[in-house]
Amino acid sequence: MPSDNHAAPSGNHAEPAVLVEHPAEGITVLRLNRPRRLNAINSELIDGLLDAVAEVRRDRRCRAVVLTGSGRGFCAGADLAGYGVPRGFDDPRELQRNYAVQEHLSAAVTSLTSLQVPVVAAVNGPAAGGGMALAAAADIRVVSPDATFTVAFVKVGLSGCDLGLSWLLPRMIGAGRAYELMLTGRTVEAEEAGRIGLANRVVAADQLLDEALRTAGLIAANSPWGVRMTKQVMWSQLEVGSLRAGMELENRTQVLSTYTGDVTEAMRAFQEKRAPQWAGDQS
Incomplete structure (x- = not known):
């Protein structure tokens, strides 16, 4: 570009x-x-x-x-x-x-x-x-x-x-x-x-x-959603007061992330030896 x-x-x-x-x-x-x-x-x-x-x-x-x-x-x-x-x-x-x-x-x-x-x-x-x-x-x-x-x-x-x-x-x-x-x-x-x-x-x-x-x-090069959630959770963790609360935040975020289709695409891309086409790349 x-x-x-x-x-x-x-x-x-x-x-x-x-x-x-x-x-x-x-x-x-x-x-x-x-x-x-x-x-x-x-x-x-x-x-x-x-x-x-x-x-x-x-x-x-x-x-x-x-x-x-x-x-x-x-x-x-x-x-x-x-x-x-x-x-x-x-x-x-x-x-x-x-x-x-x-x-x-x-x-x-x-x-x-x-x-x-x-x-x-x-x-x-x-x-x-x-x-x-x-x-x-x-x-x-x-x-x-x-x-x-x-x-x-x-x-x-x-x-x-x-x-x-x-x-x-x-x-x-x-x-x-x-x-x-x-x-x-x-x-x-x-x-x-x-x-x-x-x-x-x-x-x-x-x-x-x-x-x-x-x-x-x-x-x-990484999944747009995955990167966004990583940044958001990392900054939030600086204010979270316990391991349990931090893990509960992670758990919810990981489940949400499965709905983008990027995990399936990453596995398919690995098998096909190509770069993934992330969901955010379609916008």
């Missing part, structure tokens, strides 16, 4: 804040695109990301997403030049405006965790503050040696607990490591990120996108 690249609708500026690319069948790349600011977060970038994720939700052909940054940064956190005002917000009161900004940022994080298809973050440089939260919200993180991770919030007089990181990090790297990173605000280099589980693997910078696309391709 030929590449199909376009911009997520995010305003009238000459350079869109988020680019949407289709490099291969079933794979969508979302590229944060403010390279001169290391893809720092402002209202335009968040609007563009929310629009792009909404587009993925509507695209029944999409099987996996790769999230990355233009230039030498992934996302350097909040833009110190100013955030702006969330789209559609017109309340002049300071408290209401600041709370709207907080909800706007939080929506970008949860839009990734709740997306029906998996997200692979290709972290090509600094991921700080909100940028680290976006990377943590992905299902898989592949990073280059230039990648760094910094919670950052505590360094500017705020609580280190922001944008879901106080929930995500302990589950990802353990409570002790998470507390240290959030209390000190120190920067984690790529090698350490891989060692502590913050990154799934570290690859050469010139191989980063290819590796992320390869991983996305492995996901896209």
